[in-house]
Amino acid sequence: MLKIEKISKSFKALPVLEDISFEIKKGDFVAVMGPSGSGKSTLLYSISGMDSISAGQVLFEGVSISTMQEAELSRFRLTKMGFVFQNAQMLKNLSIFDNIILPGLVAKKESAEAIRKRASALMKRMEIEEIQSRDIREVSGGQLQRASICRAMINNPAMLFLDEPTGALNSGATDQVLAILEDLNREGMTVMTVTHDQRVAARAKKVIYIRDGQIAASKEFAVRADRERELDDWLREIV
Template sequence: MKDIILSARGLCKSYAHNGGQNHILNHIDLDIYKGDFTVVMGASGSGKSTLLYTMSGMDSATAGKVIYQGNTITEFKEDKLAKLRQGDFGFVFQQMHLVSNLSLFENVAVTGYLNKNIPGAEVGKRVKELLEKMGLTPMSKRLPSQVSGGEQQRAAIARAVVNRPDLLFADEPTGALNRKNTIEVLNLLTELNKEGQSILMVTHDMKAALRATRLLYLEDGKITGELTLPPYQPLEEKSRETQVDAWLSSMEW
């Protein structure tokens, strides 16, 4: 039995719209398991990003609760949520949000230095190891504007995992990348997952979805389908794509 790392119970998110309520998330019950590469798919506007932001504490819920390590984080004050996002959770977005006047090394390191539980010397060591892992050592002193989009996203991933988070949230991390850079980023995320990093990612990209060990389908604010897959193997991609495509067709994607 897998360990649960994060749970949602009766999770709702609604917005007032034209005198009524627009229900983005509709009483979702969901467990995210340690070690899984969980990917959420669904049509545009189905609430994928809202689910990710609400479960990570970046957005508030209208009703229901999110539970992490026995704590109901939907009841946390903002300062406690900030500490949670700083240490226990990591984030990768479609836009990299790197600080333009800091080098790649500094962009990764600043997240580690903000975590008071990690000695400064340990932060520097981790950053060097991560940049080497991401293939960024030669450009570690360059500014974000001096490297490619794929290199920026790899630096953003390094920044997201420098504190060794329990769970990495990824919102369309390949959405702004070309095919070559997309594959490089997906390979890195897959490698991190095989090393034990738990990942929750939302995407509309089939190539990204193939990296999942667990696929969820979101429709009208509810989880309507689930597919479990073995860890990704490049030589099995074609058969995996056929399986995932058939599943998505059954979901009327």
Template sequence: MEIILETKDIKKTYLFDKNKEQEVLKNINIKVKKGEFISVMGPSGSGKSTLLYNMCGMDRVTSGRLVFEGNDISGYSENEFSKLRLERIGFIFQHVNFLKNLNIFDNIALPAYAAKIQSRKEINKKAEELMEKTGISETGEKDITEVSGGQLQRAGICRALINNPDILFGDEPTGALNSKYTNDIMDIICRINKEGTTVLLVTHDIKVASRSEKVLFMKDGSITGEYYLGKYEGELKGREEKLSEWLMKLDF
């Protein structure tokens, strides 16, 4: 299977007061295949979110190489990274950051308007289709304060998918949701993955990670384990138990 994104010995170092450095990512090597669904787990402070932000270019690696579809993008300018994220990458945040002066529909469509790849008519149709698919068609004209947390997170997924990204990142996308909303959101993400979109997300939730094809475990800035669950086909039986047993061996 073709590799869509690869990290080659990437490091991330932060400089603190009195010239004190902290290495947050240490020689990370990951190959993400097209259509794959990967979850990244590990204790708080292990570097999971930092890894995600560096892999999509929201933060910049200190050293090492970042390769997207065979092209080294490590030296991309901020504008080049912004263009890549806008056109090829979707990102679901734990807490959705929508513009307060726009309704739900316009917040969803905004990245597509900015990309100018499709006509306004095509963008509106795509937004409507995504909202219908995620079950929030009735919220389009509502203010962001007039919908539930689950609806807002679904809208965040719609926004992340409006430009038909090749890869979808998620930083604890269900972390602020209850179990019902978590299941709903994961059903949507799994369906998106089954339709061909590559998914890479960070989570603390074993139930969420059990839906993925592969789980990476991080500790102290390094990948210390990898567990292959296989493609999720709608049946969780046994997957959570196997993953839990593996995580216990890693002292999670």
């Protein structure tokens, strides 16, 4: 799905990512952990083409996105990738529903009718149908974050990228978001999330630990009940 080959990135002369390589396979669920400032968000933005890289290349489904021109790259991101951020980043003057369908209308892959239908189905599935016509200030953080997952899914992306999706949520809302991510992944969605939260990382099948812009360690976890414990032991060893 995604092949990252020796990528590096600097801001001005300051190196932030150094010589990072790894692969994400279709159906993977990868969590990126690491201290604040270690380069997690920069990594997510660099490999999804939201940010440029200084060296190396990123192949998405075999296509090099590192050499794409901006217009081609935006279209690629819009139709193939879904994004969720810590603070939902929805437009204030649109309803929740209109925020969700917006990337669909921009992509024009399908009729407006089909996009509306899918938005309704996604909202139903995330159990937030009742907030459709509300303003983004009239919903809870958990509802807003579930709405941003609906928005990220509206163009049927090949992969979901999330940066601290539960960073602003209480534990109940975190559980709901995690259940959704796990469900989507079980159905085949490839997921990569940056997180500080061990509970989030414990749902992943693979955890990559970044320190000072480099991969300090990574580990695959079998999906089973005591995974949280296993992750905790591993983090104690490497942190």
